[in-house]
Amino acid sequence: MKPGRGDGNEDGVASATAAARIVLLHAAAPPKPPAGAPCNGCGVCCAAEPCPLAMIVFRRRYGTCPALDWQGERYACGLLLAPERHLRWLPRCGRRLAVRFVARWIAAGRGCDSGAPPS
Ligand code: SF4
Numbered sequence: 001m002k003p004g005r006g007d008g009n010e011d012g013v014a015s016a017t018a019a020a021r022i023v024l025l026h027a028a029a030p031p032k033p034p035a036g037a038p039c040n041g042c043g044v045c046c047a048a049e050p051c052p053l054a055m056i057v058f059r060r061r062y063g064t065c066p067a068l069d070w071q072g073e074r075y076a077c078g079l080l081l082a083p084e085r086h087l088r089w090l091p092r093c094g095r096r097l098a099v100r101f102v103a104r105w106i107a108a109g110r111g112c113d114s115g116a117p118p119s
């Protein structure tokens with residue numbers, strides 16, 4: 001997921017399939033675009049499974065990423081928007097560096113990298 005509260009991604013009713021799984025998404029979430037298209041914050045990738053960075057940070061390999069954040073009309077990465085919310089040990093002076101690191105790690109702004117079928 002590119003550019004997203006803690007646990008608020010189960011409040012929706014719409015669903016989408018990803019890798020033969022059903023993931024719950026907010027009813028107002030945009031449809032998943034094709035891979036390579038600009039990320040629209042549909043949330044499918046991060047609802048399906050944590051990205052490599054999230055696997056390290058949250059120590060989980062399955063399920064919806066705890067950092068997936070519903071922003072009112074799209075999902076966003078909470079680790080990118082507010083790293084201090086998830087990295088409690090992060091000093092205030094390290095926030096900027098953390099944002100840059102997360103953006104690079106999750107390839108923010110590089111387009112959709114999810115192979116899940118468009119919806
Ligand atoms: S850390 Fe961000 S990009 Fe990675 S799975 Fe979680 S919400 Fe998505």
Ligand code: SF4
Pocket residue numbers: 001002032033038039040041042043044045046075111112113114
């Ligand atoms: S990377 Fe793709 S699947 Fe993930 S939120 Fe963006 S558009 Fe949706």
